[in-house]
Amino acid sequence: MSGSPRRYAPWAIVTVLVAATVFAGAVPAVSAGVTSADEPTPTVNALDPEQSVALAYEFLDARVDEFCDGAGHCLPRSYQGGFFTTPSWDFTPSFVYDDALVVIAYTSRGLPADLRHAQAIGDTLLFVQAEDPIGDGRVRTSYEPHGIRQGRVEITGPGTFTGNQAWVGMALARLFHATGETKYLDGALRIAEWIQTNTADMIRAPYGYTGGQVDDGTSLTWKSTEHNSDISGFFTQLAQLTGDAVWADRAAVAAGFVAAMQSADGHVDTGTGLDGSTINTRPVPLDAQTWSYLGTGDPRYGAALDWTLANLIANDGPYTGPSISDTDVSKVWFEGAGNLALGLRLRDGQGDADRAETLLDSIRLVQRDAANGDGKGIVATSTDGLDSGFGDLYYASLHTGATAWYLLAEAGDNPFRLPVD
Template sequence: MSQTSRRTAILGGATLGLSLLYPATASADTGLKTSVGKAHAFLAAKFDEFGSGSALRVPRSYTGGFFQTPTWDFVSSFAYDDALVILAWLAGGRADDLRRAVILGDTLLYAQEHDPIGDGRTRASYQPDSFAVLNGSLDIGSPAAFTGNQAWVGMAFAQLYARTGRRRFLEGALLEADWIQDKTLDTERAPYGYTGGRNGEDVANTFKATEHNIDVGAFFTMLARLTGRPLWRSRAELAFGFVRAMQDRAGGHVWTGTDPDGVTTNRNPIPLDTQTWAYLATLERRYERSVDWALKNLRARDAGVEGVSYSSTDVSKVWLEGTGQTALVQKLRGRRGEAQQLLDNIRTAQETTEHGDGRGVPAASSDGLDTGFGDLYYASLHTGATAWYLMAAHGWNPFRL
């Protein structure tokens, strides 16, 4: 399992230099609007696949291709993806989006409340049938409790509270935050920060992941603002201090994190998301160098789509989720032309991917994208990739209130 494991996919210049250039014309804007509407429809359909109305439910994370064969139908719903879906609905802002976001948020609260250990954690994934009969039992897909996952669910709760004022979401966020603080804080092995949580056997992960600390820093910053308690801001600063320690002075990129000893820097591979997320979470100029490094070194082109890949291990295929992240970064940096190019390429993947429906965004441009952390991504439709596309299209930063 990788240090960046938010979910498991089973088991010269700083610009992209894309060739698929689309000027920002009225027709292009109309095309993007249509594409965004289709992406929202995809998330709604996935959410309603295992329930309807006000029923608690979760959407499957992956659809089609590798994950759906005549003999196998993989329906697991990853908590990280569920958090992204909530955030994409909040970005959309429509009344029906908000209604669905609240139901999915309540589903994750139910999972938190009825966890077999019951200490405030949520798990890496759940099976949709967990919520068909609300008898207190859960059908857990992956029992791991990674720190980053806890923070993403917590951020979704925090954003729901900020939007709705419903205190149960703040209470759920605080339970997640207390779990992170109690179970993962490491102030004994410099650079100090938060470790990787618990694996599927409930054994502590002793590495410290940069990605997880970005998530924690953003989440705790939200809590400081929502609760008015400075303690959360000081804890956020500890997490962000670890991220700063992981930035390479020469190249500007941000390393993965540490080895299990909690001290030695892990320098291979170099992932995309630590570059994009460090900027999105902090908006600090120092991480523009990280983004520029990624745009130069992680460019990818495959299956008629151009964008960025998952890590330095494999740049032969496009990682669509990460391309959405990068589009959002470029939009926030004021580089709207480059952002539009990236969004147009995601739209191309949405329209042309082999296993597509014209609505959802695939995880990768084609099967077999090697993350470098022991996982592969496939050209299957993905709620997480679709959600990042929507947040980028709406210009909505999930790391900030």
């Protein structure tokens, strides 16, 4: 399991009482809908885009409002329905990666009610940061919203993974950019210093940032392409917000690691093994392809998007889109469909707009028709049991993270970059 996790799959938390996921897998496959074909096959009868976006925000509103305390702290549960909601069991933890995406999606639309919801989550992230038992600026993988509603911090995923830290940092940076409230920038800088102090590796080439720490404080020695893409984006934002060039220099280190992971055929490998140097070549995850492009802004990773279109596209019933990796391409991973669509829209090469629209149409269709859906939110996968290739499975349950990625893709808003004023 070296070289990539951002959080373990939710089912794994239930099994081992730890929350921290990994990347997924998918066997190479090609879809005529979103490959280099000149005429992608459109999904029919999907929701109208404007209506779809409004309904997706309604879904997020309901999730945020469900678990709040008297001080205005709120955390939305990440998953609901299907596998995660049964007559005898209801899985409610809130993953900070998902929370960060929800914050950024709210700031993207930016209505007054959106900013209130974004700040409710952002203030809660500052609360759990301040109340952490170690108290060194870190946040953990996931928390129990029932605890937040009772005014206390209940950690369900005690690991401190570097990518999660960077995502929370980007959410706080967005809130500072949107509101001007310095508490959000202060929180982001505390997280950034934690990353720098605890994960920077300038000894073992390729230089970059390691995976963070597990729940007992043991440091992870591998390096992840995904995490370093996250850091490149986060530290670039801090350089812009603070005017301190040291953050740009550190962002360049992370981007240099990502560049070292790109293969001759354009795809980007997952990261390194435990020695921090040997490249881990299997499985090949989607996020390493899309986030290298979005996180660094380097056009060289357009080749990784093309590799994704040729190797990771799944067709599952009426749904078309990427899987999580090259281990299992039998099902669509809608979180990945959102960030792939965003990457294609931002690249805007020949045929990219049509390919992105095909992906978005498929998301709108599953929004409307998913068996475990509510007509508003987006489910994580097209059907249950998508094998990530890293030892976990994903399920067709409503997911705040997948919903937020869809909204960002619709808006053409790159979460790794601050909006242009």
